[in-house]
Amino acid sequence: MRTLLLVVTILAALVPGVWCFIEVLDGNSLSFSSVTAFLPAVVGLLAYLNADSPAARNEVMVARSDNAEPAVAAHDLVLFDKFQLDLPFDPTVKLLREANFDADYRSEWLQPLNRFVEDWDNPNYEFIDASLEDSRAVLYAAARSLAFVFARETVPHDGNEGWRTVYPWRQRGGPRPEHIIESARVLNEAARAFVPVYEQFVRLARERLKVAA
Structure with missing residues (x-):
């Protein structure tokens, strides 16, 4: 499931990225629409990669541990x-x-x-x-x-x-x-x-x- 989400996130960033690349080749400039589509997709990809990092997973585990029932002393x-x-x-x-x-x-x-x-x-x-x-x-x-x-x-x-x-x-x-x-x-x-x-x-x-x- 995590792999599928990663693929979807990459495609979401890749499509507007290709659009921006074509615009640069055709007219040496970027339209406002292509930029506003590309930048959020890149931010979303970076956020996903950061959330899926080992450090982030450790933070989640620590948070769950904090909420768990205390161990008997x-x-x-x-x-x-x-x-x-x-x-x-x-x-x-x-x-x-x-x-x-x-x-x-x-x-x-x-x-x-x-x-x-x-x-x-x-x-x-x-x-x-x-x-x-x-x-x-x-x-x-x-x-x-x-x-x-x-x-x-x-x-x-x-x-x-x-x-x-x-x-x-x-x-x-x-x-x-x-x-x-x-x-x-x-x-x-x-x-x-x-x-x-x-x-x-x-x-x-x-x-x-x-x-x-």
């Missing part, structure tokens, strides 16, 4: 893998989604939440993808708030090492005090509110980074 892929290790769904987020915190829980199950809060306030753990980084910042703020609530409302279990509770063992006996019931309610609400923030970030990351579930 390797940094973001590695960072998302680290995120899934540092703040895993099982057992941490699963516990937050399902547990009733009026009961005792293993402190190790929520340790990833505490480590995430300690470690991820760090520019090295920021995503290059802007929308993903915005979502990570929201998630981090929610995780920090939740970790603070757990630190405030729970204590180490004084009758079962390695566990935490809202209800100290030495206070147990008889009806559960109102402040213990309130602590469990606050924890349950805070935990349930955090889970959708976590899930939204994970789904966005999979979409932006093109990671299969």
Whole structure:
């Protein structure tokens, strides 16, 4: 197709060129009509040849590349893998989604939440993808708030090492005090509110980074 266009463009310039040549032979002068036919045809041919040059084609390719979907940054892929290790769904987020915190829980199950809060306030753990980084910042703020609530409302279990509770063992006996019931309610609400923030970030990351579930 490009060859055919080139032939047509050359003929469009050749015909008025021959006309001008004949006029010069016959009368040693050019008419206004022949000149106005020849010059635009030559300009068109030069423009076509310039547009078909390798440099011009490269410019078009660069323009198309600029408009193409951005490539996924390797940094973001590695960072998302680290995120899934540092703040895993099982057992941490699963516990937050399902547990009733009026009961005792293993402190190790929520340790990833505490480590995430300690470690991820760090520019090295920021995503290059802007929308993903915005979502990570929201998630981090929610995780920090939740970790603070757990630190405030729970204590180490004084009758079962390695566990935490809202209800100290030495206070147990008889009806559960109102402040213990309130602590469990606050924890349950805070935990349930955090889970959708976590899930939204994970789904966005999979979409932006093109990671299969």
